[in-house]
Amino acid sequence: MPDSPARNTGAHYVYAELKRRILSLELKPGERIFEPAMAAALQVSRTPLREAIRRLISESLLEQQPTGGVLVPAxxxxxxxxxxxxxxxxxxxxxxxxxxxxxxxxxxxxxxxxxxxxxxxxxxxxxxxxxxxxxxxxxxxxxxxxxxxxxxxxxxxxxxxxxxxxxxxxxxxxxxxxxxxxxxxxxxxxxxxxxxxxxxxxxxxxxxxxxxxxxxxxxxx
Known part of the structure; x- marks a missing residue:
């Protein structure tokens, strides 16, 4: 599929940038990630953002709440x-x-x-x-x-x-x-x-x- 590398690059960029913001405390502990606002801020679609969020959840750098929300861990x-x-x-x-x-x-x-x-x-x-x-x-x-x-x-x-x-x-x-x-x-x-x-x-x-x-x-x- 010709657009696969672009999607991968986009997801990697979003992952790296979100991780940087979490580790630097730019995204504050306890802060909620709102997908529409974050996608707009990073100038990406929701698809690479969701891929990055899933990866960060697997690394315990984001938390999935029972209600479906995603938070930066305290x-x-x-x-x-x-x-x-x-x-x-x-x-x-x-x-x-x-x-x-x-x-x-x-x-x-x-x-x-x-x-x-x-x-x-x-x-x-x-x-x-x-x-x-x-x-x-x-x-x-x-x-x-x-x-x-x-x-x-x-x-x-x-x-x-x-x-x-x-x-x-x-x-x-x-x-x-x-x-x-x-x-x-x-x-x-x-x-x-x-x-x-x-x-x-x-x-x-x-x-x-x-x-x-x-x-x-x-x-x-």
């Missing part, structure tokens, strides 16, 4: 805690496995990311990008495809919460110090230390996220 403290707990276990596993595989060149690459993190630690968005780059690089070194798959899924969900965890300069400084210790553990080939540092680092981010959002009207306690 920020849920229980879900926050569970996501970070699972990520802590996965990050710990990948840090342990990276120790056994990291070459001198790999260590130099990780060190470069940490130094860029240090240079940008005063800037919330840039510091977050470098932190994410470090964790992604360690995941790549670990080479565990299942851990990587679950890590990517969880990371996508957690995008909505990073806004709350990275705003405080104190937390960014602590995260940088933990990144340095993690790098030293991997460079020194110490899998037990690397695993513990990675686990504790994510749990620290969890606790900060819960503190930051606990008083928000957008959160389900």
């Amino acid at each position: 920020l849920d403290e229980k879900a926050v805690s569970e996501l970070y707990d699972v990520r802590a276990a996965i990050e710990s596993l990948m840090a342990r496995e990276a120790c056994a595989k990291a070459t001198t060149a790999d260590i130099e690459s990780l060190a470069g990311i940490v130094e860029r993190n240090a240079a940008m630690v005063q800037f919330a968005d840039e510091a977050m990008k470098q932190g994410m780059a470090l964790h992604a690089a360690i995941a790549g070194l670990a080479g565990n495809s299942w851990a990587q798959r679950f890590h990517d899924q969880i990371s996508s969900q957690m995008e909505r919460y990073r806004h709350f965890t990275n705003n405080a300069q104190e937390r960014r400084d602590v995260a940088l110090a933990e990144h340095r210790i993690l790098l030293d553990a991997i460079a020194g080939g110490n899998p037990e230390k690397a695993a513990k540092v990675a686990f504790d680092h994510v749990i620290g981010a969890r606790d900060e996220a819960l503190r930051a959002i606990s008083g928000s009207s957008l959160v389900i306690p």
